[in-house]
Amino acid sequence: MAGSSLVLTDDSVLSRIDQKLYRVEGVLALVSGLAVFSLMILAVVSVSGRNFANQPLPGYIDWIEQAMPLIAFMGIAFTQRDGGHIRMDMLVGALRGRSLYLVELITTLFVLALMLLLVWGSWAHFDRSFDFAAPLWSRDSSVDISLPLWPAKLLVPVAFSVLCLRLLLQVWAYTHALVTGVKSPIAVPLIADAAKQAAMEAEHVSGNDA
Amino acid sequence: MEPIEIGLVVSGGLLVLVILGMRVAFAAATAGMIGLIWIFWAKFGYDPARFGKAMTIAVKTAGQVPHSKISSQALSLIPTFILIGYLAYYAGLTKALFEAAKRWLAWVPGGLAVSTVFATAGFAAVSGASVATSAVFARIAIPEMLKIGYNKQFAAGVVAAGGTLASLIPPSAILVIYAIIVEQDVGKLLLAGFIPGAFSAVIYGALIIGMAVVIKDFGPPVKGFTWKERFVSLPPALPILVVVLTIILFVYNPFGGEAWGTPTEGGAIGAFVVFLMALYRGMRWAQLKDALLETAKLSVMIFTIIWGVLIYVRFLGFAELPAAFSAWITSLTMSPMLILVCILLAYAVLGMFMDAIGMLLLTLPVVYPAVMALNGGEFVSAADSTFGMSGPMCAIWFGILVVKMAEFCLITPPIGLNCFVVAGVRDDLSVQDVFKGVTPFFIADAITIALLVAFPAIVLWLPGQV
Amino acid sequence: TDWNVSLWGKRRAFTEHVEKLAELVSEKTNGEFTLSISYGGLSKNRENLDGISIEAFEMAQFCAGYHRDKNPSITVLELPFLGVTSLEQEIALSMAVYNHPATQADLARWNATLLMPSPLPQYNIAGAGDAPATLADFKGLTVRATGGIGQAMETIGAVPTSMSASEVRQAMDSGVVKAVSFAPHAHMSFGTIENATWWTTNLNPGTVNCPVVVNSDALANLSDEHRDALLGSVDEALAHYVDNYNNKTMVAWGPALDEKGIQQVTFSDDEIAAFRDAAAAPAAEAWIADNTARGLPAQELYDLVTGMIANGS
Ligand code: NA
Ligand code: NA
Numbered sequence: 001m002a003g004s005s006l007v008l009t010d011d012s013v014l015s016r017i018d019q020k021l022y023r024v025e026g027v028l029a030l031v032s033g034l035a036v037f038s039l040m041i042l043a044v045v046s047v048s049g050r051n052f053a054n055q056p057l058p059g060y061i062d063w064i065e066q067a068m069p070l071i072a073f074m075g076i077a078f079t080q081r082d083g084g085h086i087r088m089d090m091l092v093g094a095l096r097g098r099s100l101y102l103v104e105l106i107t108t109l110f111v112l113a114l115m116l117l118l119v120w121g122s123w124a125h126f127d128r129s130f131d132f133a134a135p136l137w138s139r140d141s142s143v144d145i146s147l148p149l150w151p152a153k154l155l156v157p158v159a160f161s162v163l164c165l166r167l168l169l170q171v172w173a174y175t176h177a178l179v180t181g182v183k184s185p186i187a188v189p190l191i192a193d194a195a196k197q198a199a200m201e202a203e204h205v206s207g208n209d210a
Numbered sequence: 211m212e213p214i215e216i217g218l219v220v221s222g223g224l225l226v227l228v229i230l231g232m233r234v235a236f237a238a239a240t241a242g243m244i245g246l247i248w249i250f251w252a253k254f255g256y257d258p259a260r261f262g263k264a265m266t267i268a269v270k271t272a273g274q275v276p277h278s279k280i281s282s283q284a285l286s287l288i289p290t291f292i293l294i295g296y297l298a299y300y301a302g303l304t305k306a307l308f309e310a311a312k313r314w315l316a317w318v319p320g321g322l323a324v325s326t327v328f329a330t331a332g333f334a335a336v337s338g339a340s341v342a343t344s345a346v347f348a349r350i351a352i353p354e355m356l357k358i359g360y361n362k363q364f365a366a367g368v369v370a371a372g373g374t375l376a377s378l379i380p381p382s383a384i385l386v387i388y389a390i391i392v393e394q395d396v397g398k399l400l401l402a403g404f405i406p407g408a409f410s411a412v413i414y415g416a417l418i419i420g421m422a423v424v425i426k427d428f429g430p431p432v433k434g435f436t437w438k439e440r441f442v443s444l445p446p447a448l449p450i451l452v453v454v455l456t457i458i459l460f461v462y463n464p465f466g467g468e469a470w471g472t473p474t475e476g477g478a479i480g481a482f483v484v485f486l487m488a489l490y491r492g493m494r495w496a497q498l499k500d501a502l503l504e505t506a507k508l509s510v511m512i513f514t515i516i517w518g519v520l521i522y523v524r525f526l527g528f529a530e531l532p533a534a535f536s537a538w539i540t541s542l543t544m545s546p547m548l549i550l551v552c553i554l555l556a557y558a559v560l561g562m563f564m565d566a567i568g569m570l571l572l573t574l575p576v577v578y579p580a581v582m583a584l585n586g587g588e589f590v591s592a593a594d595s596t597f598g599m600s601g602p603m604c605a606i607w608f609g610i611l612v613v614k615m616a617e618f619c620l621i622t623p624p625i626g627l628n629c630f631v632v633a634g635v636r637d638d639l640s641v642q643d644v645f646k647g648v649t650p651f652f653i654a655d656a657i658t659i660a661l662l663v664a665f666p667a668i669v670l671w672l673p674g675q676v
Numbered sequence: 677t678d679w680n681v682s683l684w685g686k687r688r689a690f691t692e693h694v695e696k697l698a699e700l701v702s703e704k705t706n707g708e709f710t711l712s713i714s715y716g717g718l719s720k721n722r723e724n725l726d727g728i729s730i731e732a733f734e735m736a737q738f739c740a741g742y743h744r745d746k747n748p749s750i751t752v753l754e755l756p757f758l759g760v761t762s763l764e765q766e767i768a769l770s771m772a773v774y775n776h777p778a779t780q781a782d783l784a785r786w787n788a789t790l791l792m793p794s795p796l797p798q799y800n801i802a803g804a805g806d807a808p809a810t811l812a813d814f815k816g817l818t819v820r821a822t823g824g825i826g827q828a829m830e831t832i833g834a835v836p837t838s839m840s841a842s843e844v845r846q847a848m849d850s851g852v853v854k855a856v857s858f859a860p861h862a863h864m865s866f867g868t869i870e871n872a873t874w875w876t877t878n879l880n881p882g883t884v885n886c887p888v889v890v891n892s893d894a895l896a897n898l899s900d901e902h903r904d905a906l907l908g909s910v911d912e913a914l915a916h917y918v919d920n921y922n923n924k925t926m927v928a929w930g931p932a933l934d935e936k937g938i939q940q941v942t943f944s945d946d947e948i949a950a951f952r953d954a955a956a957a958p959a960a961e962a963w964i965a966d967n968t969a970r971g972l973p974a975q976e977l978y979d980l981v982t983g984m985i986a987n988g989s
Contacts, residue, residue: 006637026503032510033502036289040485043290043478047471050852054816056837064474065281071289072280072513075506084511084634085233086565088624089641092231107232114240121273128726134745135969139785141745143722144822144838148745156277270730278720283843389846393866396846472843472852527717528680528732575716579686 006083006190014176018169018187022081025162029075035067042067059145066142069152073159077166083189098181104188105174112167115160122156129153213249217529220245224522228563234625235511235518238568242521243272249528275524276517283474284390285516287383288339288567289509290477294453294484295342296501298333299349301488303453306446307332308350313443316432320422322358323368323429324415326351330372331411334379336453336484338386338477340566340620341508344373344628348635360429366639367621367647370628371414371654374617377566379407381457381480384566384613386473391574394605396473398673402606405672406614410658417654453483508631512567519568532576539580546584546596553577554615554659561619565627569619570612581608603670610669611662618655621648677902679894680733681713684721689861689925690794691715693917694737694888700909701902709902711735725889729786734894737794739886741823748967749773749782750790752977753885755963756828757956759985760883763918766795769981770885776980778973788889792910795918796859797926798880799825803855804848807874807939811947819855820844828881828955829857841866848872859883860929861921869932874939878948881955 009015042064046057057063079085092103129140130150138148170188177185184190211219224241228234246268254260298304311329316322330347337343347369355365377384380400389396422429460476471479488497526532542549560569582588585604586595597604620628629644662668681698683691691713698711719727724736725746740750753773760766770793773779783790801819808814815833819826826836837853845867847853856868863869895903933940943951960978967974 029503029506029510030499033499033506036293036505036509037502039286039290040293040478040481043475044482047475047479050818050837051470054818054835056818056835059838061283061838064283064286068281068286069277071286071506071509072517073276073510075510076514079507079510079514080233082507084507085235085514086511086625086627086630087231087233087237088228089231090624091229093640093642103230107227107230110227110232110240111236114236114243117243117269118239118273118276121269121271122276123273124270124730125274125277125726128729129745133971135966138745140743143742144826146744149743152281153277267731271727271732274719274723274726278723283839390843393845395849397849470850472839472847472850524718527714530712530714530717532717533714 007081007188008184008186008190010186012186014169014173015186018081018173021165021169022078025075025078025081025166028159028162029078032071032074035070035074039064039067039071059142059147062142062144062147066147066152069155073155076159077163080163080166080170081189097183098178101174101178101185105171105178108167108170108174112164112171115164115167119157119160119164122153122160126150126153126157211252213252213529214531214534216245216248216252217526217531220248220525220529225563228625234565235514237518238515238522239272239518242518242523242525243268245522245525246271246528249525271524272521275521279517279520280513284387285513287386287474287477288512289505290474290481291338291381291383292342292508293501293505294477294481295333295337295339295346296504297481297484297488297493298336298450298453299346300493300497300501301449301484301491303336303447303450303484303487304329304333304346305350306443307450308347308354310440310443310447312354312432313435313440317435318419318422319431320418320429321431322351322355322360323364323418323422326355326368327372327375327411327414327418330369331375331379331408332447332450334376334407336381336450336457336480337376338381338383339508340373340376340384340617341512341627341631342373343376344370345504345508345631345635347372348632352632352636355429358430358432359427361647362639363643363647364429364650365647366629366632366636366644367649367651368418370621370626370632370644370648371651372411373628373631374620375407375411375414377613377617377620378403378410378610380404381473381477382613383477384570384616385609387567388570388574388609388613391570392578392605392609394602394609398602399606399609400473402610402669402673403613406610406658406662406669409661409668410614410617410655413654413658414651417650421650449487453480456480456483512565512627515565515568516571519564519572523572526572536576536580539577540583549584550581550597551663553581554611554663557612557615558618558622561615562622563625564619565625566616566619570616574612578605578608597666599666599670603674606673607666607669611659614655614659614662618652618659621645621651621655677709677898679709679711679735680718681711682718682724682727682733682736683713684716684724684737686715688865689917689921690796690886691737692920693792693794693913694735696916697906697909697913700912701905704905704909705902709898709905725786725788728788728889728891731787731891731893733891735791735888735890737886737888739884741884744823746786747782748970749776749779749972749977750885750887751824752963752967752974752981754824754882755956755978755981756824756882756959757880757952758882758981759880760798763795763797763921765985766797766883767793767914767918769984770795770887772980772984773977774887776977778977782972783889784892786889787892789892789895791888791890792914794886794888795914795921796861796883796886797921798883799857799859800876800879801855801857802863802868802872802875802938804851804871804873805854807941808876809941811943811951817855818853819857820847820853821857823884824959825857825881827959828951831955831958832951844868845870857881861925864925864929864932869936869938872936872938874941875933877940877942879943879951880948881951 046060050056131139136148140149173187227237250267251264308329311325315325352365385399389399457476457480460471585597588601590601592600623645632644633639633641702710718733722742724738744751774790811832818835821829821836829836848871964974
């Protein structure tokens, strides 16, 4: 029932890599979902501890802050693959064929450049909190119970690197589409056009609206 | 160039990137990154030999933002509230609620759409995230409306607009984030959202009935439910009340005595209650996994916008734009009420291009102190104030106004998150379709906002009772 | 030359020395050297040291307790029950620790040079509900207290709970915590006195240490004249800060308590002594052990502080 994505697949190398990467991205996204679930459990533990045992969970907030990067970053490439990051598609929605692929290629290259810089920047942020010589390798810790922050900080460049792989793949896919001029490019999220809509509608009538 | 000029030029560039169709989160972050590099290089007098150094500083400054800003307890409300929405869907609560609303309300002109609005309003009492509400109801209400011949675009518009109610009717992630940014009492703010939220729902309903009366072949009424059928539809929807009560007890205990916890905990415990219900109703790992994946996707989308916008905000901080704006607002000589209206109009324009939370994070640090100053200061008494209300009451009133503007921005093109979400759930709908369908609700929102400005008592009466 | 200064929150007693410093430096250099102060626009408060180390800005304020692992050396000043009695004494102790080579090396990892402290008086506890008559009444009391003060409260059976300062008011409204430990200015600015019914006058378990630092390279690159203007203004800025804190904040504090009808609870000397004995020594021992393991001359730093207090300086 997950909002089906408009990404076409075939037997090409590009598509096979896309699908392999998608599986990895899906696992990371599930980690993100499980982290949300853990927030819920954490609150139950904290509230029942406080109200029934007069013993609140030490460092409740510190733990929440540790869980947030898991939630916010792990699914970023998964969402990019499905075209889930929102955008204004008035212009790209009006374009077709090579001109569309060109604009998509340019903006994707911009995003790739941005994310490469952010991998660098977020790695530096991690690196400042990490010290092999220090106890627990920690050079930055949480306010209340002094949890080392480097594991949470490390998640950011890791998740961003996976996104960079995804973006590289999309650059490849758009370049391929630009060169060949194909009607329906593979491995990139498509903007639903009329024909596709009809196909989707048929699928919907056959009904999975629980 | 002066930093402020760099700020303005880069902001123009951001608009271009957005129009080109770059994903909003990355467009904002790109603008912020370029702006930071520019600012630091300008500080080195554009010395080519020191460009690398300027770039290093900019990249490291931007690179802090995602982790540093996302690791916040306040923002943890967003994913928990989204999770409530999806779990309630799998627990059958949303469907039961919609069914009850349908049997009781669908006999009026435009009945199914009116039922949708009131079902979303009821669901808003357990859901704190507008996007999740729209996403869930898009699955339930749109097919039913299409079945009896509603215009596809309008059906989508109803769900997108109805979803916004979740941000005013407590609990609400946006209200809590407002309260935390401006350091005001969360409990009172949440309480204050209740009547304006219900009020918005009534105005939406009136608008739909009006349209159904005037326009031919528009949303036929659905008649023929017996009273028995109506009453048997209620028990399955009742568990919603259990969740509502749990959350209320956590934020504000109406039975006297202390509340059971903080809003953060309330949201999470609410989710846990719905989770148990879903288990009871037969949810298993496959469905839970779906719910978690959907929650992750929506959360990631919102968080990516948040950190992207905040990189841009960090750049604005270095460009000294907020300080300049604040000085400008307080130097104006117009009447305070006119200034307030202009601020709300500015929110309407800004809200077209931003998401709700990004907009609040961007503007409140500057706008909130200015509004409080307009009213006569944070601790002013009602008698000495400009708007006829004490400082804390003004904070609540302005908060509700801003959140209503933020709701509005969830459905205005080109960047209206709820419309994107509805289009995302329904592959047969393009974003443009949803935007077309939601247009009538702009009028309803404009009326609501005008009334909230003209009659602050609508907002302030309930929190004034405690 | 224009320096960016990263503070947070809004202008308040806690930032008056930086505001004064900016004024003095600009005056002495005829506006050639200015400090642009930003409240939260340049960095989150917990990342101010990061910002200094990457040269995003030249001056910043932070609190040692936000991130013990970033600045273990200065956390010695946050140990419970050191027995500091005035802001002047807090300044003298802070500067002695700041000038110790081990502390300078600790902060040099961030390319930071410690400029001056932001001295705060001893924390005390404001609470709602029945006022404690003796320390035994703290048993089971939920109190918002972090770091060393939280550990100290634990020794008398209180239940320390963590939360950010901005959530404190709501937590107290809703009964999640019954009591809150803050310095007086924070009790007033975070609204805890709106709910409180009692306040401890002499618990004095400790305080937090919040230095102002500058980027070492930026300091070295200043012209001699500008550097003298900056460093030569520190004493006057601190004097202004202390004067403002004592004669505005502390003077307003007593009447604010009376106006709200808040009961002032004073414990006997014997009780305070017993509390100190239970809390101070174990915390100090643990601190020394931890930080010796980090390679700091922890005992030496501790002796420096306690020695100065014993000498009454
Ligand atoms: Na809600
Ligand atoms: Na919008």
